[in-house]
Amino acid sequence: MCDTLAPAVPRRHPGSQFSLDTAIEWDGASRYLSVLPFRRPAARERPPEILQKTERRAMATHHLLLLPGDGIGPEVMAEVRRVIDWFNQRGVASFEWEEDLVGGSAYDVHGQAISEDAMKKALAADAVIFGAVGGPKWDKVPYEVRPEAGLLRLRKDLELFANLRPAIVYPALADSSSLKRELVEGLDILILRELTGGVYFGEPKQIIDLGNGQKRAVDTQIYDTFEIERIGRVAFDLARKRRNKVTSMEKRNVMVSGVLWNEVMDALHKREFADVELQHMLADAGGMQLVRAPKQFDVIVTDNLFGDMLSDVAAMLTGSLGMLPSASLGPVDDKTGRRRAMYEPVHGAAPDIAGQGVANPVAMLASFAMALRYSFNLGAEADMLEKAIGNVFDRGYRTADVWTEGTEKLGTVAMGDAVITELDAFAG
Ligand code: NAD
Numbered sequence: 001m002c003d004t005l006a007p008a009v010p011r012r013h014p015g016s017q018f019s020l021d022t023a024i025e026w027d028g029a030s031r032y033l034s035v036l037p038f039r040r041p042a043a044r045e046r047p048p049e050i051l052q053k054t055e056r057r058a059m060a061t062h063h064l065l066l067l068p069g070d071g072i073g074p075e076v077m078a079e080v081r082r083v084i085d086w087f088n089q090r091g092v093a094s095f096e097w098e099e100d101l102v103g104g105s106a107y108d109v110h111g112q113a114i115s116e117d118a119m120k121k122a123l124a125a126d127a128v129i130f131g132a133v134g135g136p137k138w139d140k141v142p143y144e145v146r147p148e149a150g151l152l153r154l155r156k157d158l159e160l161f162a163n164l165r166p167a168i169v170y171p172a173l174a175d176s177s178s179l180k181r182e183l184v185e186g187l188d189i190l191i192l193r194e195l196t197g198g199v200y201f202g203e204p205k206q207i208i209d210l211g212n213g214q215k216r217a218v219d220t221q222i223y224d225t226f227e228i229e230r231i232g233r234v235a236f237d238l239a240r241k242r243r244n245k246v247t248s249m250e251k252r253n254v255m256v257s258g259v260l261w262n263e264v265m266d267a268l269h270k271r272e273f274a275d276v277e278l279q280h281m282l283a284d285a286g287g288m289q290l291v292r293a294p295k296q297f298d299v300i301v302t303d304n305l306f307g308d309m310l311s312d313v314a315a316m317l318t319g320s321l322g323m324l325p326s327a328s329l330g331p332v333d334d335k336t337g338r339r340r341a342m343y344e345p346v347h348g349a350a351p352d353i354a355g356q357g358v359a360n361p362v363a364m365l366a367s368f369a370m371a372l373r374y375s376f377n378l379g380a381e382a383d384m385l386e387k388a389i390g391n392v393f394d395r396g397y398r399t400a401d402v403w404t405e406g407t408e409k410l411g412t413v414a415m416g417d418a419v420i421t422e423l424d425a426f427a428g
Helices: 019-028 049-056 074-090 103-111 116-124 147-157 170-178 227-240 256-272 283-292 303-319 362-374 379-394 412-428
Strands: 061-067 094-099 126-132 162-168 188-194 202-209 216-219 244-252 279-280 299-301 323-331 339-345
Touching: 061 074, 061 279, 074 094, 074 126, 074 362, 074 412, 103 147, 126 147, 126 362, 162 256, 170 379, 188 227, 188 303, 188 362, 202 256, 227 244, 227 256, 227 299, 244 256, 244 283, 244 303, 256 279, 279 283, 283 299, 283 303, 299 303, 323 362, 339 362, 339 379, 362 379, 362 412, 379 412
Parallel strands: 061 094, 061 126, 126 339, 188 299, 244 279, 244 299
Antiparallel strands: 162 188, 162 323, 202 216, 323 339
């Protein structure tokens, strides 16, 4: 045990624990997991109940904060805005949105990666839809105001501790993966990354001048029991609705935080989730297994740093970073009863292709679909958007990142057009 390393008082009060039961209630559809993106085969027919159902329902207006960011962020966010407009115009759902700066573009105007005003809007919004930040233009800005600081502040202040990253391979795209078709076809795994703790936030975090021409850089990996328990609980709850298997990854062979992670996961498993299969794997071996035989996994739960890397590896199994959506969920706000949430593509600002109109908007659009499902109880509408995306691939349309011989290459806006055309077809 490494209890002597633990601070006497928890760094954050564990009062607001995430339970998937809460999430199910909040989702309202009692099928929180069976509706993760892209799990169902694409079907061209319009699900007839979707619009009828939405027509019957008293329509609530949802307030969104859009933070497009830098590089390709604004390009892919523009396609989400078109989908939001489509939902509003068709009366399928009702959204109000406002937009603000984040990342390098915020630094250029405010000298910080997100302004206090934008943070207030984020805290007040029903959901934040985030594009991407960063780029070489800001490589030399002070560390504390670098573009990523805006993203980290949002995650921290909204307490978004659970990051869901599904990696699912569309049948039409199995050949776009860098792995052989048989390894990825039908892949459906979920990487659950702890998002508010660990080495990205641990203190001290500093560079010390040792005075002899040497400097020392210090990052600190810290995890408390409650942080591991609450993310573990989400993992087990998710697995129960899927294939009932959790693989917990850490580095207990070299890190005491890994020892505690392993112990807490084991204890939680015995105490509350004995019906779920729990497997432990060292994170480096896990990375290797992810590319050797990815279908062995169901839910992978891991810390902030390993989750960052492993989910990027999983991204390539699906063909391109441009395909991967994510949802980041926090606790329910005591005052408003709303669960804080932010939805963002896994990819970054892609400065190498920014401004060329070739970015794949699917990760961003699919992130919005996750918002429909997890923040607004609009599961059928999320299904519709995901089906529209699947149909576009079935018709042979591809952006450059997933293009293969015999398919038609489209730019960002044309891909958005194709998705809207499919939505139109559903709506009649
Ligand atoms: P990246 O994800 O921006 O790009 C990696 C590769 O994937 C590039 O070749 C890019 O062209 C391609 N790619 C990414 N998204 C794509 C899309 N939607 N369509 C087609 N191709 C796509 O990662 P990077 O190059 O390591 O980082 C670039 C900048 O983004 C850096 O400043 C980095 O710090 C930042 N970044 C931000 C986030 C974020 O905002 N969440 C995440 C990762 C990186």
